[in-house]
Amino acid sequence: MSRTRTPIGRQVESDIVNVGEFRFESGEVITDMQVAYEAYGEFTGENAVLVCHGLTGSQHVAGRGTDSGVAGQASAWWSDIVGPGKAIDTNEYYVVCVNVPGSCYGTSGPASDGPDGKPWGTDFPPVTVGDWTRAQRLLLDHIGVGRLHAVVGGSVGGMNALDWAVQYPDDLDRLVVVASAARLDPQCLGLDAVARRAITADPNWNGGDYYGEDRPDPEQGLGLARQIGHLMYLSKDSMDRKFGRRSAGRGGRGDAYPADPAAMFFPYREVESYLDYQAEKFADRFDANSYLYLTRAMDDFDLAEGYESDAAALSAFEGEALLLSFTGDWHFTTEQAESLAEAFRSVDVPVAHHVVESDHGHDAFLVEPEKVGPPLDAFLLAGVEGRAVTDTAPDGGEPDSEKDFAPVHSSLFSH
Numbered sequence: 001m002s003r004t005r006t007p008i009g010r011q012v013e014s015d016i017v018n019v020g021e022f023r024f025e026s027g028e029v030i031t032d033m034q035v036a037y038e039a040y041g042e043f044t045g046e047n048a049v050l051v052c053h054g055l056t057g058s059q060h061v062a063g064r065g066t067d068s069g070v071a072g073q074a075s076a077w078w079s080d081i082v083g084p085g086k087a088i089d090t091n092e093y094y095v096v097c098v099n100v101p102g103s104c105y106g107t108s109g110p111a112s113d114g115p116d117g118k119p120w121g122t123d124f125p126p127v128t129v130g131d132w133t134r135a136q137r138l139l140l141d142h143i144g145v146g147r148l149h150a151v152v153g154g155s156v157g158g159m160n161a162l163d164w165a166v167q168y169p170d171d172l173d174r175l176v177v178v179a180s181a182a183r184l185d186p187q188c189l190g191l192d193a194v195a196r197r198a199i200t201a202d203p204n205w206n207g208g209d210y211y212g213e214d215r216p217d218p219e220q221g222l223g224l225a226r227q228i229g230h231l232m233y234l235s236k237d238s239m240d241r242k243f244g245r246r247s248a249g250r251g252g253r254g255d256a257y258p259a260d261p262a263a264m265f266f267p268y269r270e271v272e273s274y275l276d277y278q279a280e281k282f283a284d285r286f287d288a289n290s291y292l293y294l295t296r297a298m299d300d301f302d303l304a305e306g307y308e309s310d311a312a313a314l315s316a317f318e319g320e321a322l323l324l325s326f327t328g329d330w331h332f333t334t335e336q337a338e339s340l341a342e343a344f345r346s347v348d349v350p351v352a353h354h355v356v357e358s359d360h361g362h363d364a365f366l367v368e369p370e371k372v373g374p375p376l377d378a379f380l381l382a383g384v385e386g387r388a389v390t391d392t393a394p395d396g397g398e399p400d401s402e403k404d405f406a407p408v409h410s411s412l413f414s415h
Helices: 129-142 156-167 186-200 203-208 219-233 236-242 261-265 270-285 288-300 310-314 334-346 361-367 369-385
Strands: 002-009 012-018 034-040 048-052 094-098 148-154 172-178 320-326 351-356
Touching: 034 129, 048 129, 048 156, 094 129, 129 156, 129 288, 148 156, 148 369, 156 172, 156 288, 156 310, 172 369, 186 219, 186 288, 203 219, 203 288, 219 270, 219 288, 219 361, 236 270, 310 334, 320 334, 320 361, 320 369, 334 351, 351 369, 361 369
Parallel strands: 048 094, 048 148, 148 172, 172 320, 320 351
Antiparallel strands: 002 012, 012 034, 034 094
């Protein structure tokens, strides 16, 4: 195995490691798996915290500024939570974040070079969340980290964290699952399918072979996929507050998405302008094939696969678990988190389901650090007995069956 190191700040390093041959769950093998990561703080032997990133995030979890190594993101995605003196305190913990296989921020994926020196494209093996977990374990082995104080993950990173409790139950003391679930529901599966079709229907996708200076990227398809994603991440209340029905003017349309002839008679609304802006930004930083691969990995994940139930899948884990859910999140609902909490309880795993009142939708775990930080900090320090940690089951008993956790799990669209 080889390693290149790029220091990017005090007690921070950004590395790419060649972990050698890697066999995917599909049975396919690549001989030289590259795994990119960032690490923060000093390792004492027992203070390592693995943070699992979301769908289109990277290993650049903390810090600000444009010098983010191989990550390619102008600012880190969880800087309000990870850093000196913050909830995941890099003065206390050795924090590692790993870019997952199939992504495009340094770890092997469709956009990285294959055996012929050209990008893999869709010849890259199919990727699962289980593959992410095993690649992270190999990376940690390489840098000398064995047992983890905690694994923390948000959104699909929460699924990744859950998979750690299944594949390596003896390797972590504490598990934090934020705005996630044991599996996606059919509504989200359907929206992900439409997003992928937006990419593959773009003529520039060209069967996944669009790499090279003389070939245009499928920017329109990828941008539409991202727009669908943003609609999934916001709640009705947050959209109404942020945009309402306000007009952004009748002449503000760009050229990315051609308008029908009647469009100029009607207002170009602020919500459309926001979605177009987000699509343009995203297409500049992400790979379309990676979006296909990572959404399929997320859609495929089912905690109970190979087991009789979610509880059976978690039965070997002997640590403690914290589940954070948000009342305005219809992508991963509070009811789904409560079902997961019940699975932990049924196998006597100490668990706290901490419900956050929020109308920000799925994005709440990223944009409301003042609500996420305190229970996370307390749990890492003291487990489920942490002072800022609450649970839906009072005194460790049964949850209140009458409690209405998240009344917003309905279609985003009016009928």
